[in-house]
Amino acid sequence: MNNSTYINFKKERELGEIISDTFAFIKQNYKVLFEVFLKVLWPVLLVMLLAITYYTYVSLNISENIMVGANSNMILESFSDFYSGIFVGFVVLILASWFYYSLMYGAYQHAIESYIKNEGTINIDEVLQGVKQNWASFLGLSFLSWLLILIGFFICILPGIYVSVPFSMLFSILVFNKLGVSESISYSFSLIKGNWWTTFFTFFVISLIYGLIGFVFDLPAVIYSLFKGFVAGDSGTLADPDFMFDWIYLTLNILGSLAKYLLYPIVIIGTIFMFFNLNEKKNQTGTYETIESLGNNK
Numbered sequence: 001m002n003n004s005t006y007i008n009f010k011k012e013r014e015l016g017e018i019i020s021d022t023f024a025f026i027k028q029n030y031k032v033l034f035e036v037f038l039k040v041l042w043p044v045l046l047v048m049l050l051a052i053t054y055y056t057y058v059s060l061n062i063s064e065n066i067m068v069g070a071n072s073n074m075i076l077e078s079f080s081d082f083y084s085g086i087f088v089g090f091v092v093l094i095l096a097s098w099f100y101y102s103l104m105y106g107a108y109q110h111a112i113e114s115y116i117k118n119e120g121t122i123n124i125d126e127v128l129q130g131v132k133q134n135w136a137s138f139l140g141l142s143f144l145s146w147l148l149i150l151i152g153f154f155i156c157i158l159p160g161i162y163v164s165v166p167f168s169m170l171f172s173i174l175v176f177n178k179l180g181v182s183e184s185i186s187y188s189f190s191l192i193k194g195n196w197w198t199t200f201f202t203f204f205v206i207s208l209i210y211g212l213i214g215f216v217f218d219l220p221a222v223i224y225s226l227f228k229g230f231v232a233g234d235s236g237t238l239a240d241p242d243f244m245f246d247w248i249y250l251t252l253n254i255l256g257s258l259a260k261y262l263l264y265p266i267v268i269i270g271t272i273f274m275f276f277n278l279n280e281k282k283n284q285t286g287t288y289e290t291i292e293s294l295g296n297n298k
Helices: 015-040 042-067 072-117 124-155 157-167 170-176 181-192 196-235 247-263 265-283 285-296
Strands: none
Touching (some): 015 042, 015 072, 015 124, 015 196, 015 265, 072 170, 072 265, 124 157, 124 170, 124 181, 157 196, 170 181, 181 265, 196 247, 196 265
8 A cells, every 4th residue: 555545553643533544544445344344244244133133023023913902812922922032032132242243343453453564455364363363352352341341330320431431442452462351451441541531532422423324324214114104194004913014114224233233343443543542642652663663764
């Protein structure tokens, strides 16, 4: 890649620079990033989409019976099917989400590691090798971080919010600092010290941008649902047993979810820029490397 387009991760950035460089990096490398996705994540994403489809189908089925005033036996039977079906769908969805986000975070950390190492080129083989070596650590790290965040929210909302900020850096610490799972968790608090509020605000803004973009892809399902409800209410077909269950709505809902899953690298890459920003403030790694390279070129 031309040096004029190479994005240096190892430097301090303000909020605006983090956001602009996140989208600039994605724009420059979206083809190879999508290739990483296809080679690492598509099987898990497929399981997630099937679980969401089943989960939504079961939910709509019981809602349909309640809306049309089905008899009590039918509703009880629907509830029985609902709880058994919803449990299976929920468990599969949770497990698939765990694998998907763990591997996604890990894969894109290694993609940027390769980008930095090769000065602007992402080597797919290096990414796959990194994921192959560290997949168990990725799963363990995400499980522990989710567990600790949930405990924090259970005790009180504020501890959950507090730990979620340093924990957003865990995968970057594991990959770029070559630390273990427990060491990464411990170091994340040291890295964030003195910069919690600015990091929280940056992460909030990035997540908000991602949420707004994702909402655009939810709009077709929302608009279709509102339009259908208006037409059905006006024509008196709300009592139709087929009213609630609609494959068009289900398809639009699944497509919206798929779009949001595919767009999530916006958050991941943004947090990697945040990590390097904090790392540079704390350790000046990029500055030392620049000085050293200048010395070697003399």
